[in-house]
Amino acid sequence: MTKVAFVTGAGQGIGEAIVKRLADDGFKVAVVGRTLSKLERVIEEINAVHPGAALAIAADVAKRDEVFAGVNQTVEHFGDLTVLINNAGVAPTTPIMEVDEATIDWTFDININGVIWGTQAAVNAFKQLNHGGKIINATSQAGVEGNPNLTVYGASKFAIRGITQTTAKELAPLGITVNAFAPGIVKTPMMFDIAHEVGQNAGESDEWGMAQFSEGIALGRLSEPEEVASGVAFLAGADSNYMTGQTLVTDGGMVFH
Numbered sequence: 321m322t323k324v325a326f327v328t329g330a331g332q333g334i335g336e337a338i339v340k341r342l343a344d345d346g347f348k349v350a351v352v353g354r355t356l357s358k359l360e361r362v363i364e365e366i367n368a369v370h371p372g373a374a375l376a377i378a379a380d381v382a383k384r385d386e387v388f389a390g391v392n393q394t395v396e397h398f399g400d401l402t403v404l405i406n407n408a409g410v411a412p413t414t415p416i417m418e419v420d421e422a423t424i425d426w427t428f429d430i431n432i433n434g435v436i437w438g439t440q441a442a443v444n445a446f447k448q449l450n451h452g453g454k455i456i457n458a459t460s461q462a463g464v465e466g467n468p469n470l471t472v473y474g475a476s477k478f479a480i481r482g483i484t485q486t487t488a489k490e491l492a493p494l495g496i497t498v499n500a501f502a503p504g505i506v507k508t509p510m511m512f513d514i515a516h517e518v519g520q521n522a523g524e525s526d527e528w529g530m531a532q533f534s535e536g537i538a539l540g541r542l543s544e545p546e547e548v549a550s551g552v553a554f555l556a557g558a559d560s561n562y563m564t565g566q567t568l569v570t571d572g573g574m575v576f577h
């Protein structure tokens with residue numbers, strides 16, 4: 321069977337590291353995001369090493385039709401789909417008294433609805449292709465333990481663990497596994513933006529902002545995107561075939577349960 325993965329939010333950060341790692345592992349990869357120019361840079365870099373392995377697909381995960389169209393395009397292009405990774409997300413900083421409806425709607429549309437549309441599109445494709453598959457969702461350490469000032473984001477990431485558990489049980493009879501990955505603090509544009517905002521709000525520097533998030537990491541350093549991609553590669557590969565409904569926490573020891 322050809323290994324084909326559809327990865328959202330793959331134009332930078334963790335998604336970019338995931339598609340590069342999966343291409344190295346022999347996958348064909350649909351590199352999905354909203355901004356075609358960012359996706360094209362990533363696919364050029366992958367195709368230079370693995371000719372024809374990467375395809376750029378512009379889609380907004382908050383829009384169900386665009387996600388379904390992207391998955392259909394992937395199957396038409398590569399002839400299969402075996403793994404769908406709901407990685408795209410946004411992370412507003414929201415002290416509780418500043419939470420408003422627009423921020424909740426925007427965040428939930430992408431972080432929660434986007435995962436549901438991705439899940440539906442994957443199930444639809446797996447059924448048409450007459451085989452099971454793997455669905456992998458991005459949660460966060462902030463979806464395992466509450467983080468101050470991340471009420472909206474944290475709520476969306478706790479929801480992802482719930483969706484992962486419910487869909488794992490619902491989809492198991494179809495031969496589909498559903499798991500999640502929960503990174504800690506990863507050096508990506510998302511985290512640099514959050515650190516900047518936290519620093520500004522406190523009248524401090526970006527470095528100070530990042531240090532607030534770095535505290536309490538047992539391994540004493542931030543995560544590289546490639547370290548998250550290693551965990552995702554395990555979830556996408558055959559070694560995790562007897563695993564479903566689980567969250568793989570790659571947070572350097574921030575959270576112990």
Ligand SMILES: NC(=O)C1=CN([C@@H]2O[C@H](COP(=O)(O)OP(=O)(O)OC[C@H]3O[C@@H](n4cnc5c(N)ncnc54)[C@H](O)[C@@H]3O)[C@@H](O)[C@H]2O)C=CC1
Pocket residue numbers: 328329330331332333334335352353354355379380381382407408409410411430434458459460461462502503504505506507508509510511
């Ligand atoms: N960076 C970190 O420390 C952590 C990140 N995560 C999660 O990992 C995932 C990836 O995060 P990063 O790579 O750090 O973020 P990032 O912001 O660097 O990259 C995310 C990508 O998703 C894209 N995206 C956002 N909304 C989209 C939409 N509606 N449709 C399609 N694409 C969209 C963005 O344009 C961007 O290219 C997210 O779900 C995030 O919540 C979880 C824990 C920690």
Ligand SMILES: CC(=O)C(C)=O
Pocket residue numbers: 411460461462503504505510511514533
């Ligand atoms: C962005 C994120 O997931 C954090 C701070 O845990």
